[in-house]
Amino acid sequence: MRPFDQPVVEAGRVGGELPSSGSGGRLRAFAPLRRLTADTDLLLNGLCVLFAVGFIALAVRSAAMSGAFISTDSLFMTAVCLMLAGVFMVSPALMLWERGLLKMPSFAIPEGEALIDEGPIHFEGSMRLFLNVLGGLLVLTVIEVALAYFQVPLYIMLTILIGLSLIKAALIVAYFMHLRFERMSLVLTLIPILVVCICLLFIFFPDSTRSLNLRTTRAGAVATPEAR
């Protein structure tokens, strides 16, 4: 996908775009600077790639060094490193894209596809399909309830429950809410936004466990001097 973009502009019509590297000639004002930077272009992007690789290495290190990787702190540090790596990858990726070395799938509608309400309404899925989905949801629910019945240990239960619930949510969103039959661009807009934002809320958890350990109402909350 070319996010929020259209090649009409890309090609350098009178749109308010940056000149592509091939057509920088318009920039009379910056001629000396351009000469200076022409050679550094690759170098700088290379530098960016180096930074990105460095951050990925840091992320891997953070993942490898932490004894318990499934601590939110360590997850968070890894995520931050990966994000910084992503930030540094933007510029090289843009360069590749500009030079046509990096292709992204397009989401154009096929000609003549019917629009919203007029004409035959596009509605995919049959009763059979929806019954199958409903059946799937029911089976998952039964598994969840069975877990509760058989008294699985709390943390295993939590993990499985969250996993199953995510599957159920995905089924509902995909089939009942019909997102599976919408265009990919809508899916790629809505889902990542929600996933990112909800994952961000998970950053609260290091503090909840920290709060637990620092509670004043807990016996032995403070190590006394002689205990140390």
Added chain:
Amino acid sequence: MAEAETIHDVIQPAAAHAHAPSVAAHHHGPPTGFIRKYIFSVDHKVIGIQYLLLAMAAVLVGMLLSVLMRMNLTWPGTAWPLLEILFPIGAKGGVMTPEFYLSLVTMHGTMMVFFVLTTAPQGGFGNYFLPIQIGAEDMAFPTLNMLSFWVTFVGFVALIAAAFVEGGGPTGGWTGYPTLSAIGGKLNVPGMGSAQNLWWNGQNLWIISIAIFCVASLLGALNFITTLLNMRTRGMSLMRMPLTCWSWFTTAILALLAFPVLLAAGVLLFLDRTADTSFFVPGGLSDGTRVLTEHNGGSPILWQHLFWFFGHPEVYIAILPGMGVTSHVLSTFARKPVFGYRAMVFAMFAIGLLGFFVWGHHMFLSGMSPYTGMAFSVLTLTIGVPSAIKTFNWIGTLWGGRIRFTTPMLFAIGFVSLFVAGGVTGIVLGQTSLDLSMHDTYFVLGHFHLVMGVAAIFGMFAGTYFWFPKMFGRMMSERLGKIHFWPTFIGVYAIFIPFHIMGIVGMPRRYASFEEYEFLRVLDPVVLFVTIAVIITVAAQFLFWYNFFWSIWKGEPAGDNPWEATTLEWSTSSPPPHDNFGGRVLTVYRGPYEFAVPGAPDDYVMQTTPDAAEENQSPLVQGGSEISGNGHNGHKH
């Protein structure tokens, strides 16, 4: 330009529109009758002006509150007879009490952040100009739009009411940190309610007000996003939108995702106050005579997380529209395309995205895990990168321009200057170590007032002076505008730069008086200086109000395009007709900032001007024709 290809291929072939979507939910004729026309209007232009007037009322209140605050800080204990008439309880005998000071602080913060910085640039200008700039005839959901405004208005009334209920205004600060805000009533903190007054107290009304505001904002936000995505006229690709539209778009996304979290937090805090739940209140607390046994198990840090998860994006909600307006105005009056349009868009999105990752920098010292703090710190400093890109590009836009120093341009330049001045100190505050001393001092106040307060307000001033001719069909007085600019620009620097050094010396914020502390004595002359600057600057603002209202009726008539600007709002009449373009459906042929195009007859080329090769192609398609595929064919029904 010579090698320009024909543009009409850009437009979808007519065939694709044969089944044009007729979701004309926004279709409505011009209203008749005063109430439908001016009060409960569904016209985005009227709603935009309503938002602006609301913000102007709120900013007046907020500003006067700040003058009162400065007066109390500079001359503590002085009796101001006038005050006693207005606030017989808070200022008995005309002397401000410390709790009255705190309620001023809270009201000033809430009023400014919510009802000025969020309302005016987004609700006001965004509502008025977003549909026009993308060539739509209204917002996607006009009725929802009207509801958003009136719900906001109810929130405003609730906030004003909070100041006048028994017990006085809320005293928890605009961040409303528990446990003070949750159990303040039980600790006999004024303005926090008491056992006898569980419901109608300042703090509860404050929560109700912001909860209402949250609902209004998120409804408004989804309206903005839908309008912008679905209702752009033909040829208006995203990369041809004015930067103002980009800024409103980004802001709306932030609002859509941030406000619901505050809403949830507000509900929980409200329950803590009224239903004795303990989401934010831990156990083992005491008021000195008894243990508050009804509370146990909560955590004040949870509120801080939820609040700042909203609060940090909110900062960008306030400033991003200002950035958009500034880019727009700078380009128009430098008579030069925006430098690095695409980079500007990416930077704006990067700021919005990173804005969600950094809320923890408000909480370094709040008892949050220090490891988390470290990660937040690094991310915070990366926000400097897109901000720097924007600054460079603004200066780059001026480079080689032919700058016309009109009033909107002066304010836009002021925005750039103030944004830099306020933004750079973020580098200091974003570092965990340095925050050890700087947190909760006047250094922070200087930083955020410059960058999200005054810079954003300068963006609004630029917008007002720039768009006033379009909104009311008359020019604002340029002479008065320039007289307004100078004391304002000098004044805000005189106020907020000294704040930084006060912070370095160590002046804590939210203090009703500094008399207690010896180490602050050295700052006495600075405090006095700032207060005088505040009074002069605030006085100068009345010039603006005078100019605004005088010009509505007496201003010089403005033509359709007095500034020789390029975007779509300037291709309709001033003020625009009810459906914005008089039934025309515009076609956009180029980017938004085509100034100084070599070979063009004028030094500006409107977005709707077809290229010479296509003059014979009808540029403007009449509404109702078969190729009106922009969801605007409501008029043929």
Added chain:
Amino acid sequence: MGRALAVFIWVMTLATVWMFVDGRWWFPESITAHGPAYDRQFLISIIVVGLTFAAAQIGLGVMLWRYGSSRRGGNERAVYSHGSNRLEVVWTIVTAVIFVSLGLMGQRVWAQLHFNNAPAGSAQIRVTAQQFQWNFHYPGADNKFGRTDPAKIADASANFIGLDEDSPGAKDDVVVPTLAVQVDRPVELVLSARDVTHSIWVPELRFKQDLVPGLNISVHFTPVKTGKFELACAELCGQLHYKMKSYLLVLPENEYREMAALPPAQFKTRMTELLKKYPLGSVPH
């Protein structure tokens, strides 16, 4: 108009830089072990900030000075340019490197204070803040803290922290409104609040930490200069927030040891005397 604005922006830039360089209004002298590192980091940051600020403002002024329309020929147009990708890349990378490295450098003092436990042999003092008063709880001669219980809090009988007099080790415990510590010896403060959030702050310490109700937050630092300093509350805690003041006394080793060994009543009297004895500010030793 453009040139006037340019001149104003330059003058304002100069005035601002002067305010920071002049030194009349600056940090009080630092008295902790981590203070110099803090000051150095602050200085580096403020220089970077100052340079960025000045460069941007001066650049802005130059544009205004040079490109006003009235100063150019009648029909001359602005340069037609949409920008430059390379310049964008250059300044993105330059600012990213500067800001991120500054951010990483800025973690050092933080890590030193927060990622390590208090060093062995540090004096532990428990701090319980309340509206609008500080309570510092010393273990007394036996170096053992008595038990505290919120149920026993009674302001009327001056038991502000709910000290259980009958618990082991409580007999010689002292609760005073002033913080006294020994110079050159690490101090560990165990912070908590009994009603709302407060924040302990002594500018000279370059140190601040919120006291969160319901949590015991442990922090540590090492004072290296003796003297008396003002201690403030930095988090909004209610109507008398601005009056929630106390003092930090950094005492020489002999004075501190002598006082710490005293029984509660004398401990308090001695502290009052010491408070009177020291003037505000640090004392060379």
Added chain:
Amino acid sequence: MSTEAHAVDQSTLAADWGGGTFPYHVGHKKLGMWLFIVSDAMTFSALLIGYSYVRASSDEWPAPFHFYPSVVFSTVMTLCLLASSFTMVMAVGASARRDKRAARRWIMLTMLGGLTFLVLHLYEWYHLIHDYGLKPFSLPAEWAREWPNAPPLFGACFFTITGLHMFHVLTGVIYLGWIAFKIRRVRHEDVEVSGLYWHFVDLVWMFVFPLIYLMSVYAE
């Protein structure tokens, strides 16, 4: 500016981002509803995360729900919602076939599912408040004895989250009722949008049910 660049333009000319069309190929109302759902999902996420936060920061948390009747009861409620989601999707399908009569019938069935859920849930509340003495601000004495270190937050979390969800179900039932009432005059898109809202309510329950009920099952 080059010709091949222009050729690229043409390949995506009909593209959605160029204005004059719906880029996601969904109308205003549907896009608006999706955005509202995203926003509302954030509200519920914040509440559920808040609940998890206080639960994780407590030494102990009550697990008071006996498998029978509470879990069985809430399972039936879950089935109600799931079934109503299914009927709703059938309503949307019928509406797409322009079979308004069938659409109305399916919507009525959906409302029935929703109402059953509401009634069962209110009964559940009544049971907890009346028979156990659960309050938003305190635990029943019996539970407090069993889990002495537990904070009194169980009721607060339970009532806040299920209450807000119940409010959504109630709004949904009213909304669907209005659509069913006006079925002859509303567009297909309106039916579809009301369906989206209803499925979202169902989806939220898919997280509320395990996190609130199944994670609090009494250890026999």
